[in-house]
Amino acid sequence: MFNDLIYTIHKEEHSDESLKKLLTAHPEIKFVSVVGIDLSGNDTDAKIPMRIFLDDINGFLKGAIQTDGSSVAFPGIATLNNAKVDMVPDTEVNWFVDYNFENFDEELGKPVGTLRIPCFLIHEEKAIDSRHILKSSISNIEENLMNFYRKYPELLDVYGIGIDDIEDIVATAATELEFWVKTPEEKAHVEELSTSQVLKEQYWTRTKGVVRTALEEALMLMDKYGLEAEMGHKEVGGVKATLGEDGNLTHIMEQLEIDWKYADALQAADNELFARILVKETFRRHGLDVSFLAKPVDGVAGSGEHTHLSIALKLKNGKRINLFAPTSKHFLSIYGYGSLMGVLKNYEIINPFVTATNDSFRRLKPGFEAPICIVTSIGHSVDIPSRNRTILVGVIRDIGSPLAYRFELRSPNPHTNTYLALATLFMACNDGITYAITKGKTEDDLLAELSKEAGVKADYLEQDRAYRSEHDVFEDYIEEERIRLFGKAPATVYENLVALDNYPEKLEVLKQGAVFTDRLIQSYRTAVERRWITEITGRIIPHYADEIRSYKMLHDSTKALDVDVTRWQKVNELRLYLMKDSYSIKSLFTRIRESVENHDHKTVSALQIEMDAKMAELRDLYGEYKRNLLDI
Template identity: 55%
Template sequence: MLEFNLDDMLFNIPPHMHSKDDIVTLLQEHPEVQFVSLVGIDMGGHDTDEKIPVGLFIDDIDKLLIHGVQTDGSSVALPKIADLGNAKVDIIPDLAVNWYVDYNFRNICTATGLPVGTLRIPAFLVHNENFECCSRAVLRNAITYLKSQVMEELKAHPYVFKYIQGADSVADIDKLMVTSATELEFWVKTPDDKGDREQLFTAQVLKEQYWKRTYGEVRTALEETLVILDKYGFGVEMGHKEVGGVKAKMGHSGHYDHVMEQLEIDWKYSDAMQAADNENQVKYVVRDIFTRHGLDVTFMAKPFDGVAGSGEHTHLGLAAKLKDGKMTSLFAPENMKKDFMSPLGFGALMGILKNYEVINPFISSSNDSLNRLKPGYEAPVCIVTSLGKAVDKPSRNRTVLAGLIRDINNPMSTRFELRAPNPKSNTYLVLATSYMAIIDGINAALAAEKTPSELEKSLSKKYGEDDFYLEKDREYRSEEDVFVYYSEEEREKLFGRAPSTVWENLKAFDEHPDRIEAFKAGDVLPQILLDSYEAQTLSQWKTELHDRLIPNTMDFIRTCKKRHNEDDYSDYDVKNWLEIDKIRHDLGKDTITQKSLLTRTKEALDAEDYDQASEYQLEIQHKVGALTDLYYKYKKNLL
């Protein structure tokens, strides 16, 4: 266990202690906290981190709490907003959320014997003095708009209180609570180790790692992480092994090596903004503690091809605090044994499903994220939900995009689990766009004054049936394993074709302009921010494909060398090698008359022909997959 007395350390400063006097007192009582950092989150999901010495922060605290610090457009991802000719961006502290101390366990304060800490203050990015242009501001505005709209809808359509527990009218409601939570999956490994794809796949199929006991450095790091996260007040619920990984080996030094394991950590829900801030701090703690034990941590969605990726299931809820002090879920029905949800719950879920094509670019915005979303790996590819085969038989269908979570004995647990996000998704924008879609669906359901049974019928509609809100030629509910029960053609017909590249995903903005309007409501996501996000995501895709994925593919092609000995080979070896060599040349070898697939892809990107580049990317993936499998078979047959 850590050699520090954790009770002597400052871990958080809650909102009610954000007065100047309280902050100064706490910092003076904790000299191990030596720096302050204002943390803004740009539209690309990147956070700022600047080290302000505590003494200077205290001297300038009046100015810093109001005006923050300045940066420029080159240090944040805000294309089409902050450029070199108009680059001033202010980072303004958010006084309404918890502030966390980020400790450097490799740097010990000589005066206290404790790790040196940095007080990280979540903040907003402001351009030109008054334009808030960051992910945190989008989420804050979405929450504010959601609350105001729901209250207006409840006033306008009082029939809905017949289906809500504990409240008879708007007059009974004190305030609304937008509740969210995320679950963090990640891989840990010893540096430079590369997993054997066959071993990883076999261990996954045999469930050799899922929820099994941890050992050695992984166990110690996981236990330390859970203890520290609890000190921050996150309310840790559990940490466990996930499905991916292989058994580590004991080295001669007495330490485990060849570590390759997938883990998950869960903690309690909170309000939506705090949930996103909490997740950021959790990731810092996880990485710091595991690396302290010599283990690499990756939050990539698909770090290893052919085995399970890492998801970050995101939970969405809406509750009301009543004037009598009680809480009630607005998604839960009045009678849990009669209906799945209230009209608000059905409307919310329908809003997510109908608008998901334009939510998806905010969830899956990278090549890595789309690599995870492939059939057969418990990752969703279809816009479909599952409610359960009956109200007393909750769904645990892991193949759907958005599942209904409910407990017939605990109405407050009623919520939706969005299964597509991954650990590198921008949670602020995932939550913001999901909640804006939710209010779009709630508005439609309540305006039509639909009952729970009528809304269940709408959600369960068949292909070709008209509906007051959902598309005619789509289905939205399945209680079956969608990867087994339907063919690929059936899935695409019923639930829509899933995008395979970042470019295909971004095209949804142009293909569904009517749905984008749901995000612009209340000026939550104005056009300039949408344009900035699209430009940032497109630039990231182009650059990564052009300057990383293509060179990495070329490096892989060069490793696929002829290995059979001319004195000891079979006709099968020759056959395999000839097929391998053809794919190698198709992918990476230019001739006078024919350019390789990699070269053509780079030229398409340079010419901004993104449709063609996207098609080439899919062809590269197909050929690399075929090359990988062939080369594996080829090597396995050599003596």
């Protein structure tokens, strides 16, 4: 099935002549789709017949395709009365061919393919899309570093090179995918899943049956596309499947992870987007549903998408120098320390671009290895790398391989807009590097500042905060200590977004070089707020209402014990408080809806926190009530 197909058209093959020759030789590639990424992370898709593309390749590549702004998320920019958005293909990255293995051309004996061409979205002659924002952030850090090398050529002495030896400055990145896979319509049994998780019955155990087949096929396809798969395995969540009468496994519910090789940052983000499509379609062909939700099941481990980044010098002789790697016996270089400090100091305005949905906040809770504190761990000693899984930013060090030095941001999830998340991270790195270089800081200076205790004044980091801990952040600190040392984490989308108002000086970091503009930031914020509100009123409250209606009185009043009656009374009182109005009292759900109608987002946020807490309490109460009944 996989042989004799073209999976990737590399950036070196994007000339008119090369494309015409290649695509003419592969008539199974019947369509072209231009892929732009809006501010919400949605990718555009269309089916344009290949003959149209082949008739005028040059015209197509110069932006002959347009889309309606109402079909993409750019509120306040691409409005109904000014909706034209031009789609300009990006010829500097690889293009993928997306094959439909359920639609074969019988004459050719091959599946029908669609060439997906990443593009930039242009409105009124200005790029407004997520891909372009990431590209601009990379250009910004490259330009700033080169300016520093011209001004301070001695910075390169430690590498034994001069500025003329540098061909390029490369920002690299890598992501990974965690996801849940299940039999369609299978319902989660939370207690069984939670017990299996605590016992670690699934973590890295052997995959079986159709899950194994789909996982192996996905890894093989990733290699075909040049993504260079590195590992696929079970994650912590899941339960044992059931063997059906036909010998096949049923009632499948497992959590998996797939990793692949790093790439230049923009290409890495494109790779991650296509990997999600590939994984979902591959498992679907085998009759399995895939969920990329951050927290598909409450009370059970969620799915993260740890994001790795580093910065390197590419020399004209082909050599690469990882700027994060130390040149002496230290944890990091000045660039590494500066970048790490930049991310930690500015994370309040990074977080709105990383954690932007109700679902993502359900994952960020203590006890599930999901980070909630702005803190890093770099290791107890230079000789022993840290693998502290309770912190926000991990420092990945391989003493024997300088190119492997990188940061791992642990807060993203599979629905994080990777383009914008990386863009904010590189902008923050640039801010920290600028501080380190312009203030003449040494590695010792930066390590001391990074390791300072709360209350100690510093030149860059905030006085009242601590930023490094080698402890278990969840076990070794009580909640009050965590908040005092590392700051209070936002609990809702609204609380996260107001950081854009509360930290104007930090927001300026994103605006350097006009990478982010006020207009783009406001458009992004509006899109996130709309989704937040729409999900609460259109999905969360109706879902909770159905759940509440399912909690019915199960005991026989003539046989029940007092404890059963009392427990049911507590359950029912909470049911009424959440969703039942009377002439004198409005339910919590009604108060949320009214706050939405009044555009009182602060109150909506506070009531959402209360609603989620009350629902968790209700589940516990009903479980306690139900467990005591003999006859149900």
